[in-house]
Amino acid sequence: MTVKTEAARGTLTYSRMRGMVAILIAFMKQRRMGLNDFIQKIANNSYACKHPEVQSILKISQPQEPELMNANPSPPPSPSQQINLGPSSNPHAKPSDFHFLKVIGKGSFGKVLLARHKAEEAFYAVKVLQKKAILKKKEEKHIMSERNVLLKNVKHPFLVGLHFSFQTADKLYFVLDYINGGELFYHLQRERCFLEPRARFYAAEIASALGYLHSLNIVYRDLKPENILLDSQGHIVLTDFGLCKENIEHNGTTSTFCGTPEYLAPEVLHKQPYDRTVDWWCLGAVLYEMLYGLPPFYSRNTAEMYDNILNKPLQLKPNITNSARHLLEGLLQKDRTKRLGAKDDFMEIKSHVFFSLINWDDLINKKITPPFNPNVSGPSDLRHFDPEFTEEPVPNSIGRSPDSILLTASVQEAAEAFLGFSYAPPMDSFL
Numbered sequence: 001m002t003v004k005t006e007a008a009r010g011t012l013t014y015s016r017m018r019g020m021v022a023i024l025i026a027f028m029k030q031r032r033m034g035l036n037d038f039i040q041k042i043a044n045n046s047y048a049c050k051h052p053e054v055q056s057i058l059k060i061s062q063p064q065e066p067e068l069m070n071a072n073p074s075p076p077p078s079p080s081q082q083i084n085l086g087p088s089s090n091p092h093a094k095p096s097d098f099h100f101l102k103v104i105g106k107g108s109f110g111k112v113l114l115a116r117h118k119a120e121e122a123f124y125a126v127k128v129l130q131k132k133a134i135l136k137k138k139e140e141k142h143i144m145s146e147r148n149v150l151l152k153n154v155k156h157p158f159l160v161g162l163h164f165s166f167q168t169a170d171k172l173y174f175v176l177d178y179i180n181g182g183e184l185f186y187h188l189q190r191e192r193c194f195l196e197p198r199a200r201f202y203a204a205e206i207a208s209a210l211g212y213l214h215s216l217n218i219v220y221r222d223l224k225p226e227n228i229l230l231d232s233q234g235h236i237v238l239t240d241f242g243l244c245k246e247n248i249e250h251n252g253t254t255s256t257f258c259g260t261p262e263y264l265a266p267e268v269l270h271k272q273p274y275d276r277t278v279d280w281w282c283l284g285a286v287l288y289e290m291l292y293g294l295p296p297f298y299s300r301n302t303a304e305m306y307d308n309i310l311n312k313p314l315q316l317k318p319n320i321t322n323s324a325r326h327l328l329e330g331l332l333q334k335d336r337t338k339r340l341g342a343k344d345d346f347m348e349i350k351s352h353v354f355f356s357l358i359n360w361d362d363l364i365n366k367k368i369t370p371p372f373n374p375n376v377s378g379p380s381d382l383r384h385f386d387p388e389f390t391e392e393p394v395p396n397s398i399g400r401s402p403d404s405i406l407l408t409a410s411v412q413e414a415a416e417a418f419l420g421f422s423y424a425p426p427m428d429s430f431l
Contacts, residue, residue: 181230181374182384211346223282234370284331
C-alpha cells in the first residue's frame with residue numbers, strides 16, 4: 001500500500017508515522033477478512049450503519065442464490081437431495097496418512113496446512129474444513145461447487161490442482177498442489193508496485209486461467225492478489241474457487257452479491273444481473289494495483305469506495321504506457337456491455353496491443369522465464385508465507401481419525417450433506 005504525505009505538511013512526525021502504520025494494518029486486515037466477515041463488522045457498528053450508503057450496501061449484500069446463504073435452518077437432506085458429484089471415491093484416504101507440519105493459511109471454515117504424505121513422501125497443501133461451520137452458514141452446496149470446479153482444473157497450468165479429497169465425520173479434506181512462492185498480495189506489499197513488464201506477465205497468465213474457466217462456463221468472481229499465488233519458479237497459480245459460479249453460458253448471467261469490496265464491479269453493486277465480464281473488471285483492478293500499488297477506486301471509507309466504483313471516473317497517472325492505459329480503460333469500463341471482453345471474451349484480452357509481446361503458446365507451456373523467482377530452497381522453505389499463519393500451532397484434531405469421534409445427530413447430518421465429496425482420480429491419470 002502506498003501512503004503519500006503532502007509536501008506542504010512538512011516533516012513526517014512520529015505520530016504521523018504511527019497513523020500510516022495503523023492505516024496499513026487496517027487495510028491488510030480488511031483485505032483478509034473477505035466480504036461476508038467485513039459486512040458483519042459493519043453491521044455491528046451502530047455509527048457506520050447510520051450512513052445511507054452503508055445501509056444501501058447492507059441491503060444488497062443478501063445473496064439471492066439460496067445455496068450460498070439461508071437464514072432458515074433446513075432439515076437434513078433426504079436421499080433424493082443428497083449431493084453426489086464424485087466420479088469415484090477414495091475410501092482408503094484418512095487424516096493419519098499425513099504428517100501435518102505447518103499452518104499456511106486460514107479461512108472462514110478451516111485452515112490450510114502443509115502436509116507430507118507418509119507413504120509417498122510428497123508434500124501437499126491440505127485444506128481442512130469444519131463441516132459444522134459450513135452447515136451453520138448453509139454453504140454446503142457452495143463447498144461442493146468449489147470441489148467440482150477443482151476437478152476441472154487438471155488441464156490448466158495456472159490453476160491449482162486437486163489430487164484427491166476425502167472426509168471424516170466432522171471434516172472435509174482437499175489435498176491440493178503445494179505452492180510456496182507466496183501470494184501476489186504478499187509481494188505487492190513488500191515491493192509497493194511492479195514494473196510494467198512484470199505486471200504484463202502476471203496479467204497474461206491470470207487472463208489465460210480466467211479464459212480457461214470461462215471456456216468451462218465457470219465465472220471465477222473473486223480475483224484478488226490474495227487468491228493469486230506464485231509457484232517455486234514464479235509462475236501464477238490461481239486458487240480458492242469458493243465463489244465460482246458454474247453453468248454460466250456465453251450470454252448467461254447471475255445476480256449474487258459476492259466478492260471482495262475493493263474489486264466489486266459496478267453491476268454487482270447496482271444489484272444488476274452480471275456475466276463473465278465481471279472477471280475482466282477484476283483483472284483490470286488487479287493490473288491497476290500491480291502498476292500503482294492500490295486498487296483503482298480504493299478508499300478507507302467503504303461507502304465512499306463503493307460510490308467511487310459506481311460514479312468516479314477512472315484516473316490514470318501518466319507513468320504507464322499508452323497500451324497499458326488503453327487496456328485499463330477497457331477492462332475498468334463501468335458499463336459491462338462496453339467492457340473489453342464483452343463480445344469475444346478472452347480472445348479480446350489476448351489480442352490487445354498491451355499483450356503484443358506475449359507469445360501465448362510459449363506462455364501456456366511455461367516457456368517464458370518469469371520476471372521474478374521466489375528462490376525457495378524446497379518444500380520446507382516458508383519464507384513467503386505470513387508468520388501469522390506459520391507460527392500458529394497445528395491443531396491436534398486435524399489428523400484425528402473419524403472412528404474416535406462420537407457420531408452425534410449433527411455429525412450424522414454433516415455426513416449426509418457431503419455425500420459424494422470424496423474423490424480420487426482414475427488410475428490411468430497417473431500413467
